Amino acid sequence: MTEPQILLEGFLQALAAGLLVGAIYGLMCVGLAMIFGIMRVINFAQGDFMMLGMYVAFFILVGLGVNNLFGATIGPYVAILLAAPVLLLFGYLIHRLLISRVTGARTAGLEGEGHYAQLILTLGIALVLQNGSQVLFGSQLVSIRTPLSSAAWEIGPFWGDFVSVFINKGRGLAALFSVLAILGLWLVITRSRLGRSLRAAADNPEASTYMGIDVDRAYRTAFAIGTCITALAGGLLATNYPFHPFVGLEFVIIMYAGVVLGGMGSILGAFWGGMTIGLVQQLSTLVLPTQLQNTAIFVCFLLIVILRPQGFFGRVVERT
Amino acid sequence: MLNVENLRAGYSSVPVLHDVSIEVGAGEFVSIVGPNGAGKTTLFKTLSGTVPAMSGSIRFDGHDLLAVPPHRRPHLGIAHVPEGRQVFPSLSVLENLEMGAYTEAGRRSWKENLKRIYSWLPVLAERAAQPAGTLSGGEQQMVAIGRGLASAPKLLMLDEPSMGLAPTVADFIFDRLMDIRRDAGLTILLVEQRVAEALQFADHGYVLETGRVVLAGDSRKLSADDRVRQAYLGM
Numbered sequence: 001m002t003e004p005q006i007l008l009e010g011f012l013q014a015l016a017a018g019l020l021v022g023a024i025y026g027l028m029c030v031g032l033a034m035i036f037g038i039m040r041v042i043n044f045a046q047g048d049f050m051m052l053g054m055y056v057a058f059f060i061l062v063g064l065g066v067n068n069l070f071g072a073t074i075g076p077y078v079a080i081l082l083a084a085p086v087l088l089l090f091g092y093l094i095h096r097l098l099i100s101r102v103t104g105a106r107t108a109g110l111e112g113e114g115h116y117a118q119l120i121l122t123l124g125i126a127l128v129l130q131n132g133s134q135v136l137f138g139s140q141l142v143s144i145r146t147p148l149s150s151a152a153w154e155i156g157p158f159w160g161d162f163v164s165v166f167i168n169k170g171r172g173l174a175a176l177f178s179v180l181a182i183l184g185l186w187l188v189i190t191r192s193r194l195g196r197s198l199r200a201a202a203d204n205p206e207a208s209t210y211m212g213i214d215v216d217r218a219y220r221t222a223f224a225i226g227t228c229i230t231a232l233a234g235g236l237l238a239t240n241y242p243f244h245p246f247v248g249l250e251f252v253i254i255m256y257a258g259v260v261l262g263g264m265g266s267i268l269g270a271f272w273g274g275m276t277i278g279l280v281q282q283l284s285t286l287v288l289p290t291q292l293q294n295t296a297i298f299v300c301f302l303l304i305v306i307l308r309p310q311g312f313f314g315r316v317v318e319r320t
Numbered sequence: 321m322l323n324v325e326n327l328r329a330g331y332s333s334v335p336v337l338h339d340v341s342i343e344v345g346a347g348e349f350v351s352i353v354g355p356n357g358a359g360k361t362t363l364f365k366t367l368s369g370t371v372p373a374m375s376g377s378i379r380f381d382g383h384d385l386l387a388v389p390p391h392r393r394p395h396l397g398i399a400h401v402p403e404g405r406q407v408f409p410s411l412s413v414l415e416n417l418e419m420g421a422y423t424e425a426g427r428r429s430w431k432e433n434l435k436r437i438y439s440w441l442p443v444l445a446e447r448a449a450q451p452a453g454t455l456s457g458g459e460q461q462m463v464a465i466g467r468g469l470a471s472a473p474k475l476l477m478l479d480e481p482s483m484g485l486a487p488t489v490a491d492f493i494f495d496r497l498m499d500i501r502r503d504a505g506l507t508i509l510l511v512e513q514r515v516a517e518a519l520q521f522a523d524h525g526y527v528l529e530t531g532r533v534v535l536a537g538d539s540r541k542l543s544a545d546d547r548v549r550q551a552y553l554g555m
Contacts, residue, residue, distance in 0.1 A: 193422075200408045200419045207406040210368055211422045211471070212394035265410060 001162045009163045014282045016165050022278025023175035024237050026271035028251060029258030030182050031230030033270035037259045038189075039202045039222045041103050042115050044122040046230055046255055047248025048129040049087065053231025054238040054247065055137055057083035058144055076146045077173070080235030084228050091227025095220045098125065104205060104219040126248065133245035141242040146170055149240050174236035181232060185225070186267050198222050202265075230255070257301050263311030272312050276300070321346045321507055322367075322475060327376035329366040335374060336362040337531045344475070344509050344524075349501060351510045351518040351539060353552065354528035360511040361403050363528070364479050368400045369393055381474060395423045397474030403483060403511075405464040409453025413444055416452050416463050420470030429472045437466045440500050458489035465493070469500065477509045482517075490514065494521065515552035519543045527552075 001009075032046050061067050061079035070078050095103075102121055107114030149170030156164030189195035201208045201218035208215050234243075258277050262269030277297055284296035308314075322344040330336035336359045344350045352360055365371040367378060369390025378385040383396055394400070399420070408416050417437065421430045438445040441462045447455060452463050461481055468476055481497070482490035494517050501508055512518035519525050519539040527535035527548065535542060542548050549555040 193418075196411070196415055196418060197422065199411060199415075203408040203410050204406055206370055207402060207408065208419075209370060209390050210394060210400040210402060210406075211419045211467070212391055213419075213422060214391040 005159055005162045008159065009165075010286060011283075012158075012163070012165045014286050015279070016167055017171075018279035018282035019275070020167070020171040020175040020278075021282060022275035023178040024233055024274075025254060025258060025278045026274030027178035027181055027233035027236070028230050029255050029262065029270040029274035029277075030185060030267055031226045031228070031233060032255040033259050033262070033265075033267055034185075034222050034226030034229065036256070037262075037264045037266065037270055038199065039103070039219055039226075040113060040264075041099065041219070041223065042118040042122060043099075043223075043226075044119065044252060045126040045129060045248075046226075047250070047252030048126045048133075049091065049227045049248075050230045050234035050237075050251060051133065051243065051245060051248040052090065052129065053083055053087050053234035054144070054243045055133065055142075056086050056231070057235035057238060058142055060086075061144060072145070072147055076144045076239055077177070079144070080232065080239075083235050084232045087231035088224050088228035091224035092220060094125065094227070095223040099223060100216060100220065103223075104201075104216045126252075130245050130248065137245060139244055139246075141244050143242040144235065144238040146239050148173060168240070170239045174239055177236055178233065181229065182267070182271050185229060189267050194221070254297070257297065261301060261304055261311055263314030266311070266313035269311055269313030276304075321348075321381055322509065323377075323379040324363075324367070325377045325379075327363070327366065327378065328374040329362060329371055329376075330374065331371065335531065336371075337366065339376075340528070340531070340533055342526055342533065342536075344507060346474075347505060347507055348524060349508045349510070349522045351512060351522035351525045352528055353512055353515045353518050353525060355551075356513070357530070358528040359531040360528055361479055362531075364400060364402070364477055364511060367393075367477065368398065394471055394473075395425075397423075397425065397472075398477065399468035399471045399473035399475070400477045401464045401468040401479060401481065403479040405457070405460045407452040407455075407460050407463045407467070410451055412449050413452050413455070413463055414448040416467050417444070417470045420467035421472075423471045425472040426470050430470070433470055433472055436503070437469050440469075440496055440503070441466055458485050458493065461485065461489075461493055462496075465497070465500075469504075473506070475507045475509060477511075479511045480513060481510075482512065482514050490517075497521070515548070516543070519548075 028050060035041050035043050057080045060082050061076055066079045067075040098121060102114040102117040149168065151169045152166040153169060154164050154166055197213050198218050198221065200211065201213055201215045205215045254277055258273035259270045261276055262273030280297050280300045281293050284293055288296055324340060324342045327337055327340045328335050340363060354360055362371055366373050373386050380396060380398065385393060388396065408419060417434065421427055443459055444462055444466050447459065452460060455463065481493050498521060500506060510518055519542055522539040525539040525542045526533050535545065
């Protein structure tokens with residue numbers, strides 16, 4: 001291989017890795033976009049909801065015998081899919097019991113729309129989930145293993161006999177599922193009656209009441225969907241990423257950056273925000289040492305926010 | 321249709337309304353006029369349930385309204401077009417109207433209703449795809465009225481539809497309201513600071529001052545009343 005061929009292959013490989021990781025980051029961000037971007041609820045426990053999604057998928061896989069039933073290839077994906085409704089219910093209950101006290105109609109007229117209370121409450125929930133998980137699950141790394149994670153598709157060679165891109169099958173599949181999930185959610189939010197009522201409740205809770213919408217229920221539904229989506233992303237990530245009870249901390253910041261990059265209130269924007277972060281993270285390894293990956297992400301984040309404060313898809317319309 | 325008796329309501333423990341009684345019969349156009357701070361908007365919010373009642377009763381179409389949670393009241397046939405328009409800014413004009421049709425009745429008659437709303441307020445058809453937050457004040461007021469009509473209500477409650485609008489725009493909106501009333505035979509309850517217009521179009525009127533009804537009756541008689549003429553009509 002010649003020097004340019006090596007460079008090109010390195011670049012294409014990083015680009016492919018960025019797109020695949022970016023799709024999963026995108027799904028995570030979309031989950032937070034439901035809660036923070038659309039409903040404007042600050043949730044610092046989002047990363048820990050993702051961690052729970054990972055553990056629930058793991059225990060469904062090994063504990064409930066899904067692995068034996070469906071085999072090692074399909075089993076993990078069945079477990080991840082089954083974990084989603086569990087986390088939907090979890091999100092629903094957490095909102096009903098705790099978060100509802102600091103969101104929705106109750107805080108609509110308050111200064112900061114209840115953000116101060118949300119900040120403290122969700123930080124508290126995050127701590128309880130992290131420490132509780134450490135007690136229950138231990139602190140050693142676990143992963144949702146699938147043989148697909150150690151197999152790859154080869155694309156190429158593009159340049160004579162050289163320059164091929166290898167796509168990890170596990171990551172490829174996870175990215176595909178992520179994109180499908182986002183498209184499904186996007187259709188629900190933009191086209192369905194439910195989606196419209198959620199956006200209306202976020203836009204103007206008081207006027208929504210005058211339309212006959214149960215605003216508290218709308219907030220609860222959005223919260224549950226957001227929790228479920230991020231947990232689904234966690235499960236998909238876990239097929240390639242060993243995890244532990246504190247894994248949420250690494251990702252909650254990425255999620256917030258993705259939502260802000262994409263533009264508050266936009267589902268597709270959050271996806272592109274997450275995608276951007278994945279791409280920057282992977283492409284930066286070409287020129288920077290890996291320890292600086294996260295630094296590169298936030299330097300790019302700052303640059304984009306300076307140039308385009310409303311994010312890629314941000315709306316310029318003021319909220320009431 | 322709507323019967324409010326001895327209503328006392330307000331924020332926390334401070335009452336804004338003291339002992340308010342009003343009545344709106346089916347098909348009537350009733351105006352409530354009065355100065356700033358009289359409690360007109362609070363009365364509407366109490367009817368819709370976003371301000372709690374302290375005592376008294378509200379009956380609507382055979383229901384005890386105070387026993388119905390706020391978000392169920394629109395489904396009984398009450399459309400509240402709130403003060404300051406309060407459109408959903410990030411939703412398109414059409415989506416705003418669709419939100420109006422969130423009630424069972426609104427969904428059933430959505431297609432015919434939309435056609436009628438567009439015929440009364442053609443600008444909404446032109447702007448259907450535009451986010452409501454980007455419209456002018458007058459257009460947003462039309463969105464708010466259209467949204468109220470989309471619920472196929474029995475009672476349309478309008479809170480200061482002329483607020484913040486240029487006089488010609490406000491006149492246009494009042495003309496449309498008269499068209500809508502004539503075509504649809506709707507029962508309308510209007511709160512307004514433009515006292516002359518509010519009484520000119522109404523069957524009955526109430527004058528609300530500092531949370532109490534101080535005058536009530538046939539709107540023509542009210543317009544002729546010396547106190548009303550001096551205080552509100554500048555004569």
